[in-house]
Amino acid sequence: MITIKEVSSKKDLKTFVKFPFKLYKDSKYWTPPIISQEMKTFDKNENPVFNDAEARLFLAYKNNEVVGRIAAIINWLEIKEQDQQKMRFGWFDFIDDLEVSKALLNKVEQIGNSKNLKYTEGPVGFSNLDKVGVVTEGYDAITPMVTWYNYPYYVKHYEAAGYKPEKGYNESIFPFSNVNPETFKKAQELIKRRYQLKALKFSKTEEVMPYVDKMFDLFNKTYASLSSFVQITDIQKAYFKKKFISFVNPEYIKFVVNKDDELIGFAIVMPSFAKALKKANGKLFPFGFKHILKAKKHSKDVIFYLIGIHPDYQNKGIHSVIFNEYYEVFTEKGIENCYRTPELEDNIAIKQIWKHFNPVVFRKRKTYKKML
Known part of the structure; x- marks a missing residue:
């Protein structure tokens, strides 16, 4: 049984921010963020993006243990000025359990429907200076601090939930x-x-x-x-x-x-x-x-x-x-x-x-x- 709980306190937010530390504790390639900075990203008094955007954060629980997280994001500048009727989502991490990822994505889709938006897209942040994209190739290289990392199983979860590839991104080295x-x-x-x-x-x-x-x-x-x-x-x-x-x-x-x-x-x-x-x-x-x-x-x-x-x-x-x-x-x-x-x-x-x-x-x- 999967339970989805909305983040409503500082304690919940800390749990949200720290979940990947548990998920990736054995990974050589995941780069941890600074916890205090991640907390400030979601602080309406700290981050001015909230003047033109809103976010709701959710945690997934199974047997009283945190097993996933997601941020449901609406950027009103994008919707009103560009007519992009997009429901964004990011900070999407989960154990390899399709029920968990689907339950989290369902929350995002419900919010999108309630706001009469036309589609969901992720993983993305609030703006173009945020992290973007789920890794689809190249899992065996350490991630820079300005990108997300994920396990190979993530891709099948997107596909199982009815998501189709939208934009492709490349990272290069010389x-x-x-x-x-x-x-x-x-x-x-x-x-x-x-x-x-x-x-x-x-x-x-x-x-x-x-x-x-x-x-x-x-x-x-x-x-x-x-x-x-x-x-x-x-x-x-x-x-x-x-x-x-x-x-x-x-x-x-x-x-x-x-x-x-x-x-x-x-x-x-x-x-x-x-x-x-x-x-x-x-x-x-x-x-x-x-x-x-x-x-x-x-x-x-x-x-x-x-x-x-x-x-x-x-x-x-x-x-x-x-x-x-x-x-x-x-x-x-x-x-x-x-x-x-x-x-x-x-x-x-x-x-x-x-x-x-x-x-x-x-x-x-x-x-x-x-x-x-």
């Missing part, structure tokens, strides 16, 4: 030794002269801050044409600024500006925190901070988190300016591997940007959809 500076060195000098551009270098986080709002504006412009894109609001910008920017080494943030000091290109790269987070095991104290700070300074693996070029400057080789900046920093730091976070399979422009580095797809993901 060794830094694949990068031949000849492919961008000369070109970037030419491009900077032709379009009167300059690359900004940062050594302190406070130097980055005046540009962060402009970066999110450019992010909104750059990604607007992609399927499933939801704009980041002004209040969310302030939240992400506080949550993410201090995590990123300032030398790993690259901005390109034109002669009027307008931002026309940006990229954010993060050190790989996965091994440090495994050691921290969800807690910043007493030693979690130490592991994370060590990874920030010394990790030889980096993750390309975001890259965007203003629509007016696309297909003009601006990324060569960005790559040249990273080449210098990565060479100095002895970087060994470059990872890319999940990218839509149909994002042709992004494939073109990376083609010279011979990246290898090491993991695939999908979101799944069901009409209501």
Whole structure:
């Protein structure tokens, strides 16, 4: 007998956040989140996404033991401004029991029907800066902190519940030794002269801050044409600024500006925190901070988190300016591997940007959809 209980207290929320720690305790590849940060994600007083979205969280119990969880999410910006009548769901984890996964998905579908929405899709978060997709290939690689991990049995649960693949995502890797500076060195000098551009270098986080709002504006412009894109609001910008920017080494943030000091290109790269987070095991104290700070300074693996070029400057080789900046920093730091976070399979422009580095797809993901 499966019982579904809605999260209604801080204690329930902690149970919701900590369930994967039990489910994946023997996995070499799952990367634990920081428990306190996950709790804040669902705190209406902390996360401004709740100004335009709502979420209900559910736990599945069997024999008085937690056996699954799901977040049912509605993003009202997506529904009202884009006319996407979508019921989102994410943070979906469960033991290998079809009754459990179906009972949790039923809750999401009931909410979707009660709001007259047309379909459900997941796993997704609140916005495009959240985690996305269930792993369908490539289970034997550690996950970056910005993605979800799951066991291979998850896919059959989606199919058994009548869900069909909707969007595909690829994660890629290339060794830094694949990068031949000849492919961008000369070109970037030419491009900077032709379009009167300059690359900004940062050594302190406070130097980055005046540009962060402009970066999110450019992010909104750059990604607007992609399927499933939801704009980041002004209040969310302030939240992400506080949550993410201090995590990123300032030398790993690259901005390109034109002669009027307008931002026309940006990229954010993060050190790989996965091994440090495994050691921290969800807690910043007493030693979690130490592991994370060590990874920030010394990790030889980096993750390309975001890259965007203003629509007016696309297909003009601006990324060569960005790559040249990273080449210098990565060479100095002895970087060994470059990872890319999940990218839509149909994002042709992004494939073109990376083609010279011979990246290898090491993991695939999908979101799944069901009409209501």
